[in-house]
Amino acid sequence: MADVTRYEHFVGGVWTPPRGGRYLETTNPYTGAVNARFAEGDASDVDLAVSAARATFDTTDWARRSRERSRLLRRLADLIDDNAERLAQVESADNGKTLREECGMYSVTGGYFRYAASLAETLAGDAPTGNDPSVLSLTQREPYGVIGVQTPWNTPGILLAQPVAPALAAGNTIVVKPSELAPSSILELASLADEAGFPPGVFNVVTGLGEVVGAALCSHQSVDKLTFTGSPAAGRLVAAQAAARLVPVTMELGGKSANLVFADADLDAAVAAVTSGFTAATGQSCVAGSRALVHQSVFDTVLDRVVAAAKQLRLGDPALPGTEIGPVCTQAQLDRITALVAAGTAEGGRVVTGGRQPEELAGTLFYPPTVFVDVTTDMTITREEVFGPVLCMIPFHDESQAVRLANDTVYGLAAGVWTQDLDRAHRVSGALRVGTVWVNHYRRGDPAFPFGGYGQSGYGRFSGVEGYREMTRVKSIQILLGSA
Ligand code: NAD
DSSP, rough: OTTTTTEEEETTEEEEEETTTOOOEOOOTTTEEEEEEEOOOHOOOOOOOOHHHHHHHHHGGGGGHHHHHHHHHHHHHHHHTTTTTHHHHHHHHOOOOOHHHHHHHHHHHHHHHHHHHHHHHHHOOBBBOOOOOOEEEEEEEEOOSSEEEEESSHHHHHHHHHHHHHHHHHOOOOEEEOOTSSOHHHHHHHHHHHHHHHOSSSSEEEEEIIIIIIIHHHOOOOOOOOOSSSSSHHHHHHHHHHHTTTTTTTEOOOOOOEEOEEEESOOOHHHHHHHHHHHHGGSSTTTOOEEEEEEEETTTHHEEEHHHHHHHHHHHOOOTTTTOOOOOSSSHHHHHHHHHHHHHHHHOOOOEEEOOOOOGGSSSSSOOOOOSSSSOOSSSSSSSSSSSEEEEEEEESSSHHHHHHHHHHHHEEEEEEOOOOHHHHHHHHHHHHHHHEEESSSSSSOOSBBOOOGGGGEEESHHHHHHTTEEEEEEEEEEETTOO
């Protein structure tokens, strides 16, 4: 017990105990042991953090020193690289994702800060040509002020980097509310930001429950903009609070993404991507490829090969390098998967592999890769985001049916298109109602590419130049020349 790390809030550059004196715990999903203790915040803790962020924004020159911000972001990126393995271990112990996957994530997380650093140095305003030559017109991009950032448990580090790197690059100050299920890596990142030399009050973290700390952050009068990454259910509540205060919010929500496999695809590559698409991170990924739409001429081949590959995957201790599938994060998550799979079979879907927890895994949080066939797009299992290792496979007979099936969802986060035909790849990419299309690869992130959803997958974009603009607003300045 003695070596369980205890985290406080990080407010105004100081590790600050919760005013209420209470702490919450995270549990290691593999061992069941207490993994970390962290402050259970309330509205007064949020107020303290927002006041610190506000004071730094209003009374220091943080927003005007873009070169300095860029330098600090690069320093933080280097520290993340130097600490990548440790951060991966901390995060894996909180959320149960394999160390393999976490190390992959942390090998690219620093890049988000480096990319944002380059935008801080280069993106400026414009000088539009107006109608009247006696008026000099300028636009400048300004930070919002204080941004409230809420993150989920499934990939805390990178999902922090996506909004926070451009928010800081643009000159905002931030208050982060991590998920209560896996806050440790974000608190470690706050510590690295401190070590990098970010001024006190720029980067604040308040931990606690969503309905308490998250709600207080969303409704705080001094927060100028919100970002939210999480479920559509909580996203709706956050959007309602943002609407009540008329502040903008960037929403990154769930998905039911499809891989479309055409008959001319490189089937080796497609099978590998379909398999990892629904099993990587034990399916607990917003861009999990949880549907596979496969041309009828290759359907049976792809099905057999995906099932064979899924059966080969090694379940086990997430901390071991050979483990390919870890446990899911919580009992609630396991219960949700079990209930949705039961609904899938009750509604007529057929399970080809998996479908229930084997007896030898009883009492653990492991769930085996599960593949459904004989499903239609009106069934619960094909419509709902499972957030577990469950795939629905559906055959199609032509391109337009493939697109129709892919778009028959309330979500619109991502899709994979597998074909050797460049015309078709381009046509289908344009027809899919999703924020990201990967052609002949899948689930690859890059700080240079905007990321976000259509439909109930959210609105607004993280990453890329779009993601930077999202953290700024534009001011027009028109100077009447010769007026003096
Ligand atoms: P969640 O919605 O339960 O929680 C997300 C955050 O919201 C947490 O910090 C939580 O404490 C907070 N929260 C919960 N209730 C709240 C309330 N009433 N008011 C304010 N804040 C509240 O989501 P989760 O279970 O942590 O994450 C899984 C979901 O996130 C999945 O739907 C997944 O697809 C989605 N997700 C989306 C992306 C993306 O980039 N689009 C990335 C990762 C995860």
